[in-house]
Amino acid sequence: MLPVKSLYPLDITIAAVFLALIISAMFFTVGANRGTAYAEAETAEGVYYLPLDKDGELTVHGPIGETLIRVKDGAAQIVDSDCRDKICVTMGQISRPAAWTACLPNRVFLRITAKGGRNSEEADAGAY
Amino acid sequence: MTRKKRRDYISALAAPAPRFLFGLAALPGFFLVDRLLFLVLLVLYYGAWVLAAGKRIQWGYFIFFTVSVTFFHLLTPLGRVIVEIGMFKITEGALRSGLLRGLGLTGMVFISLASIHPALKIPGLPGDLLGRCFYYFDRILEEKHKITWKNFFASLDTLLLSQVNAYNKALKTDIAVPKTGSLRAAFCQFGLIWGIICTLPPWLVWILTR
Amino acid sequence: MKKRMPGPTRGLSSRRDTVALLGALCLFLSALEYLVPKPLPFFRLGLSNLPILLGLPFLSPGDLILLLILKVLGQGLINGTLVSHVFLFSLAGSSASLGVMAFVRYVGKDRVSMVGVSLAGAMASSLVQLFLAIVLVFGQSAVVIAPLALGSGWISGLIIGIFAERFARSSQFLAALKSHYRDSPP
Known part of the structure; x- marks a missing residue:
């Protein structure tokens, strides 16, 4: 596997930002009262x-x-x-x-x- | 990765270019068909021609695809309730629109599979370069036995490096186009029979069921 | 390597040959991926994006676009999906991915590794394809699959990025290709 030290802060930031996006997408799709009447x-x-x-x-x-x-x-x-x-x-x-x-x-x-x-x-x- | 060569019967009827163009011309007619029964028949019909083109069809994939597309359409009820399973309602309109979409896309892929021959000439620089690209692709495939799963990247690297060093020895290649008699070749050039087979049915169905 | 014979390159410079070889690698990897069983029916690792990732640091923008066209057209011709929605998905996803990857590299320069670039590209591709899937295929109810689609995109982006980083560090092929590319006239 890739040693962690070869990752840059920017890599971690990108990974974290997208992970946050996915988790919020999860809450949005599960919790939101979407759809129409x-x-x-x-x-x-x-x-x-x-x-x-x-x-x-x-x-x-x-x-x-x-x-x-x-x-x-x-x-x-x-x-x-x-x-x-x-x-x-x-x-x-x-x-x-x-x-x-x-x-x-x-x-x-x-x-x-x-x-x-x-x-x-x-x-x-x-x-x- | 065995690329089993199966016989492509359509190539005896049409050269790659008319074959592609007739396939393209079939698509609008196919999407105008909105009777489920006829759509199913057309999908099976094009499926048969995919097999005639010597290609394999992953039926399981396409069935799963159609079922899942239909399922997601059913989540938005529309029209009369046919069956109610617990809280899940199967409605007529949603079932219809889901099946139309799933089968429509499946049929579109079948039309594409039947009417695309790898030797289709793409115009311009991408087309020229694609010929080179396919040449290298075939070279890599020829030597793929040198790749081991255990040492995947290192063995792939060695194989690719040999391709770089073989640059200047490279010979021009084209994908072999089936050779036929001159009369047949001329006949293939227009591919009218393929036009009747591929393009006519959906348009005919659309006109007759309108 | 300095001496180039005219050869039957059909008017293509050997700089373009580099692009053709990387394109061939795309096609090979996508054929390879076809053989490996998928954990989820719609999950793809996207191995064929690896050559684009590898070419990103040294290919000119024009050649990168050319490589993308080779990848998408080549797959469409070989798999026979050129006139279907599969081709549209592939073109849209790959284009979005290339655009975002080029942007991340441009902004990040040497402060970002292949992993970050790959992750951003995979997410762009997943988002665009998810949008197309909802609009063209599954309908609005399919927003529920968003977390799954984006999550699997994140994982595959990470894996491809790690592959690319490891490959780029050790590959003699890539080093030879780079020097070949730099020595050749555009």
Whole structure:
């Protein structure tokens, strides 16, 4: 092996700086509550997820017809549904964790998961 | 480090340059394909041509690669939940995008493996120098038995030193391009058959599934 | 060694021959590394960076870039990965590594050994490749692999640096190559 005396202070500094960077990367990736919140739609067909940080649309089918869910600018909304009263449409946008909206006649329940919930439920508790 | 020479059937169809260009032309079409079934078929198709080029495929690596790419995509749920394993949700959209990405990159590597022949001429100074570089590479490989693991760096050093001293005796070499009849050589020069084999399928699939 | 025969160098000066030989060493070491089983599926030691590290003290900046091109293109041709993302990763990682290594040597001059230079280069390469892996391959969730990717880069950088330092101290080949390079016209 290389005798330590052939290393210069600068070598040790470089090694230490990068090691510190790696260790801080470790704390950052483990500890940080990163990721986005999701719009979670419970429907007759199953559960759907849409990330809130990406605009998108989703059509789901329920007992009385179709329900159109839209995610735009970090907020989710039921924009159309084949129900009579359209209460769900008038409920407007939701974006805060644990906020919800629903189209009960078509059995669609839309809610926002906690930030960093990613592929787990663990963060939901903190939303209340 | 045995470089087993296996037969490269594609070199009978196309010279290195058209072979490379047709491979390049296949890529955009391949990435436009977004039907999983067709993508899988295309990956297997190009895999077969990699074998026809006399190259080995590490299937295990590519399977592991595709699975791990898909796994990381699944961590960001998207679309309908198909299965829930504990807290881990497999969602339709994420599964699809992961498989598309993993298989897409695997197929890209296969297209590359099939369409790159080491004798491909690179233009300019790097290309000229690369010829010299390959010459020395072959010289080192010829004498690699002189390298011992036990005394790795010292034996490597001796081998390399002999190359430095052999500088002036060096003879010009090129990688052997398979010799064929003049008619076949002319035919290879355009490599149209390879164009049909390599470039056409993904574009065709894309047009038909659009 | 002073008497050079014209030889079939195809218009290349023998100074460039030095670069070609170092490039060939890159290709040989990368072929060698292919044979050794990997401890982790995506872990690479990066032995083929050794010649660049060895050439750093005496090659001109232009020749260093040429050596980098030889390494990346040669691997792309021999392994057949020239038109795939593998080539892009290799080019980006190697370029970042060379840039940072040249910078560390320029700043550190004789107060830094191959170990420090190699470590900095390996980290630059790991960071760039990690970024590409997240953007092009695995998606955002893959930030969790950052510590593992950077950590293995740190270890391989250290090992390659120690190899380079030991090799540079004892190598007769490198001494001959250096004097050959200095005696030859650019």
